[in-house]
Amino acid sequence: MDKIYSIVLAAGKGTRMKTDLPKCAYPLLKKPMIEYIIEKLERTLIDENVVVVGHQKEVLMEILGDRVSYAEQKEQLGTGHAVLSAESRLAEKKGITFILPGDMPLMSIDLTNQIIKAHQEMGNDLTVVSMYFENPTSYGRIIRDDYGSIAAIVEEKDCSNDQKRIKEVNSGVYVVNNEDLFKVLKKIKKNERKNEYYLTDIVSLMRHDYKIGSFVVNESFMMMGVNDLYAVSIAERYLRDEINKNHMLNGVQMISPNTITIGHNVQIEPGVMIMPNTTITGNSVIKERAIIGPNTEIHNCFIDRFTEVKHSLLYDSSVGEYSTIGPFAHLRDHAEIGAHNRIGNFVEIKKSSTGTYTKAAHLSYIGDAIVGNNVNFGCGSITVNYDGVKKHLTRIGDDVFIGCNVNLIAPLSVESEVFIAAGSTVTEDIPKGSLSIARNKQINKADYYHNLVKPKQSEE
Numbered sequence: 001m002d003k004i005y006s007i008v009l010a011a012g013k014g015t016r017m018k019t020d021l022p023k024c025a026y027p028l029l030k031k032p033m034i035e036y037i038i039e040k041l042e043r044t045l046i047d048e049n050v051v052v053v054g055h056q057k058e059v060l061m062e063i064l065g066d067r068v069s070y071a072e073q074k075e076q077l078g079t080g081h082a083v084l085s086a087e088s089r090l091a092e093k094k095g096i097t098f099i100l101p102g103d104m105p106l107m108s109i110d111l112t113n114q115i116i117k118a119h120q121e122m123g124n125d126l127t128v129v130s131m132y133f134e135n136p137t138s139y140g141r142i143i144r145d146d147y148g149s150i151a152a153i154v155e156e157k158d159c160s161n162d163q164k165r166i167k168e169v170n171s172g173v174y175v176v177n178n179e180d181l182f183k184v185l186k187k188i189k190k191n192e193r194k195n196e197y198y199l200t201d202i203v204s205l206m207r208h209d210y211k212i213g214s215f216v217v218n219e220s221f222m223m224m225g226v227n228d229l230y231a232v233s234i235a236e237r238y239l240r241d242e243i244n245k246n247h248m249l250n251g252v253q254m255i256s257p258n259t260i261t262i263g264h265n266v267q268i269e270p271g272v273m274i275m276p277n278t279t280i281t282g283n284s285v286i287k288e289r290a291i292i293g294p295n296t297e298i299h300n301c302f303i304d305r306f307t308e309v310k311h312s313l314l315y316d317s318s319v320g321e322y323s324t325i326g327p328f329a330h331l332r333d334h335a336e337i338g339a340h341n342r343i344g345n346f347v348e349i350k351k352s353s354t355g356t357y358t359k360a361a362h363l364s365y366i367g368d369a370i371v372g373n374n375v376n377f378g379c380g381s382i383t384v385n386y387d388g389v390k391k392h393l394t395r396i397g398d399d400v401f402i403g404c405n406v407n408l409i410a411p412l413s414v415e416s417e418v419f420i421a422a423g424s425t426v427t428e429d430i431p432k433g434s435l436s437i438a439r440n441k442q443i444n445k446a447d448y449y450h451n452l453v454k455p456k457q458s459e460e
């Protein structure tokens with residue numbers, strides 16, 4: 001059997017994106033565009049994927065590693081020239097080649113297979129894949145002859161006013177017999193206006209001596225080319241909808257799903273509820289019956305069952321079962337919160353762990369601390385972990401009550417069953433079972449107001 005190859009064109013700069021990254025490496029929902037494409041191609045009938053790289057090739061090669069073969073296009077002289085760069089890899093091989101642009105992340109596995117099969121069944125030498133767009137701006141237009149056969153593809157900038165009105169557009173996807181392809185590519189003439197070799201010219205070049213067929217895609221959105229940041233937002237919307245739908249069908253409730261973004265590798269168990277304006281990304285796991293959001297961002301976190309997280313930011317952290325986080329909490333850099341905790345308003349926790357039934361309900365900073373069970377951080381109490389040069393550790397045992405506005409100056413060890421008086425600045429370790437008071441004794445000066453303030457007022 002002849003083999004099936006793909007050539008993915010990803011050497012271009014992506015000038016219309018107006019960003020530094022090469023276009024095909026640009027992330028959609030934090031995953032590079034090219035990865036969507038290769039991931040899907042790997043699950044089609046295609047035997048080998050060849051990616052044409054050029055502009056910032058190392059960025060794309062870093063993303064794809066050795067899961068594909070590469071062809072290099074040293075100078076970006078257009079899509080025809082890009083395909084020709086794969087000549088040394090493919091020209092000698094018998095088979096068919098599926099060509100697609102590296103900026104088409106929405107095309108499905110099924111559709112790819114259907115296109116390949118249609119090419120084979122129709123016995124075409126070249127199959128051109130097209131679709132209809134109500135607004136065809138920026139796509140090449142499909143020109144058909146009087147018999148309805150494809151005669152040419154004309155780029156928007158080269159279109160006459162009549163041609164501009166054509167709504168059938170070139171998807172940029174073609175299936176073509178290998179040996180014919182490389183013969184024809186060499187005949188493409190440079191487009192003088194753009195100084196580029198257009199791949200689209202193979203249609204007019206093959207028109208008389210080869211069998212050209214067409215495949216019109218109904219789900220036209222799948223064929224959209226992502227050329228600018230507006231298109232990025234549209235593609236992301238489709239990807240987001242698809243992911244959310246799968247979670248909802250799996251028993252995850254979403255309130256206003258169009259405001260909810262879930263990454264590809266996120267696992268959410270049935271019975272979870274997600275409120276509006278919530279983003280969950282990275283390798284996050286959300287266990288059953290958790291309520292997440294509204295207005296919450298979670299990245300690379302493990303959130304256990306029956307937790308509640310609202311109006312909060314959680315990065316690279318974990319939350320134990322039955323705990324509540326927020327409103328307005330910030331967990332980061334390995335904050336490992338135990339079960340049945342309450343982490344409340346304006347509390348930041350960094351690189352620290354807590355046992356069960358621990359609370360920091362208001363206005364605390366806990367950094368570089370190992371905290372036991374049943375510890376209560378009073379409002380405004382903080383670990384003072386940084387001396388201006390180095391970070392230091394605070395250890396707190398079980399059953400510790402920390403009064404309001406306490407400074408725990410690290411390195412520090414507070415043993416179990418300890419009370420710390422409000423307003424203390426603790427610099428020494430506290431032994432088990434103590435009450436620690438570390439603040440100045442209060443002085444009340446009698447008759448101060450009458451002696452000082454009143455005479456002043458009567459001077460007027």
Ligand code: UD1
Binds near residue numbers: 009101
């Ligand atoms: C291209 C088609 C257009 C079609 C549209 C569909 C041509 C001339 N035009 O236009 O008919 O409607 O796709 O989305 O083919 N690339 C290279 N090397 C180059 C130039 C481009 O590898 O020298 C790559 C780009 O990285 C990109 C792909 O080829 O992934 C397509 O290039 P792009 O500039 O996006 O083509 P369009 O203008 O969208």
Ligand code: CA
Binds near residue numbers: 101103225226227
């Ligand atoms: Ca494009």
